[in-house]
Amino acid sequence: MIELFDVTRRFGDETAVDRISLRVERGEFCVLVGTSGCGKSTTLRMINRLIEHSEGEIHLDGQPIRDFQEDQLRRRIGYAIQSTGLFPHWTVGRNIGLVPRLLQWSGSRIQERVEALMDLLGLPPEFAHKYPHQLSGGQAQRVGVARALAADPEILLMDEPFGALDPITRQTLQGELRDLQARLGKTIVFVTHDMDEALTLADRLVVMHEGRIVQQGRPTELLRAPANDFVASLLGGDDRGLKEAALIRVEERMLPVAPEAEGMPMVRRHATVNQALSLMLWHHTRHLLVVDEDDSPVGQLSLDVLMHKARHE
Amino acid sequence: MSRDARPNRVLVSLMSLGLLTWLGLDALSVAPNRLVQGTPLSPVEALGWMVTLLGAMFMACVVWLAWRPSSARLWTALGLVTGLLVAMPLWLSGAVVAVLDPDMPQARVGIGPGLWVLLFLWLLVLVELRIRLRLRRVWVWSLLLFVIAIWGMALSQWLTPLALVQEYQARSEQFLEAVLYHLALVGAAVGASLLIGLGMALAMRRFDGLRRLGFGVLNSLQTIPSLALFGLLLAPLAWLGNQVQWLGALGVSGIGWAPAWLALVAYSLLPMVRNTYVALEGVDPGVIESARGMGMSPVQVFFQVRLPLALPVMLEGIRITTVQAIGLTAVAALIGAGGLGTFIFQGLGQAAMDLVLLGALPIIAMALVADALLGALAERMRRREAA
Structure with missing residues (x-):
């Protein structure tokens, strides 16, 4: 469970995130959505302390995150980003085994875990010896997700992980991620500016604008009752009917x-x-x-x- | 087997030039002793028409092959050029015997402009053939080693009357010492500038003001002419050597290795710092962010991610610095630093061009070898992680 209480982040005179409060339940898929510069990435990165918050409190399972040592905290939280951030000089297998190695697991346990994860994400075993530049965008992103899941973290933070992929690959991976979350029950905080992606994935949708949370709730709730014109237009304006229909089987x-x-x-x-x-x-x-x-x-x-x-x- | 119908212009022009050089320029000069200016000789005057025409035919043949190049023809051309490179020392050996008067033991033979130009042109042809035939570096280097071995054999066995060889034999111990000293000085300068450069680049990344100041100072250092910099260091180092006992005992003084080493380090710093800085800065920020996000400590991020990814570009800096230092060390001989430059300046002073060559040729060879080795290493690392 992740809780933010009145969290603010300033960069010089600028306030990037302004007194936001948010609660993500265990096993919930929370999507932060908004235009660029709305503070959604900053919010995400405050959770694993890549950016420190200026004011307020962030709790992880009831404990303030400042109680943890930074690196220890991050090893407990999976992290995947748009450019994948895979180390180009390491093989796929070594990339996936990064956090377990940092946690000093035994070699055989790391090996097993890497194999299991590659299987979970539909990566052929022989990929373990390939280098990232030999992979397609979708494959690289799968490796990125596998790496984030490596030490079996409770929480997964994802910053526009599918932003650089073509629409078809993106849709496939979105579906896989949903299934994965349903199976593993991870708590996921996911940042995107693509509203369709947000609607497809979210249990809880959090709309941000100019550093504040404008509205949050289940996707259908937001579609039915947008808090203001900004949320309505972000949700697709007159297309909202079809967007809602897209959420129903x-x-x-x-x-x-x-x-x-x-x-x-x-x-x-x-x-x-x-x-x-x-x-x-x-x-x-x-x-x-x-x-x-x-x-x-x-x-x-x-x-x-x-x-x-x-x-x- | 690609069949390219159009003439390979590079090969055709290089070899035509070679042909003209062979027939038009003097290949040798003969002098009765070290001090007298030699008499120039053309290939025909040295070994007669028949041999000259044979050589010309080889080269004409390459021109003809390159006119309608195919893979097979270029391979044949490669064989012919290798043959020429191997034949030259043998031809020289024959010529030396033919032109020398046995009654004049002091007489010596100099290599004329024609042969130098030919060597240069043939090596260029080799480079072009390597590219066209997509030969691996290793093969070309083995080929060159073979050619060099033949040259070495000819030089030690039959070419003793050659002025260059005589200059070498007169100071063979000194020569070896100079080569080692030259290498040691270059190594010490590059090593020191690598350590200092890495430190400076790291500090500059941390402090923005230091970055501007640092590059400003290094840029202005680079604009001081090398000889002037050696001169500028003369007085302070002489003073230091006199004042501080143990520094004086180490050999620090106004002349010698100390100012040379300092100046070399000063010159090496700019390319070293610039490349190291750019290399460290140029690492994909996404990779660094995810490394931090995964929970790597700053030390782990640096040594496991940033440094290895920066290495190919840093190696590029080491390459530039090394080649530059090899050349600059020659100038350092002027302030008594020793090394191969000593022969160059002695030779200039005595108007003995072959002595100059004895210093210059190994410097050129060292620079080429260092360049090729470090370049190949950088390329290898880059290829492994090409994104």
């Missing part, structure tokens, strides 16, 4: 299959509602047949139900 809205559903255009059950809406527009229809991975029908989706649900939620 088709299977959450489907009804049992009726006999007349035969022959309707099909949509997968794991697709999102905005994809379903797109299909309806495309096929000029108000009804879709919902199918599973084997194309066998599992339900049906109708525009009227979507409208009704949307109104009453």
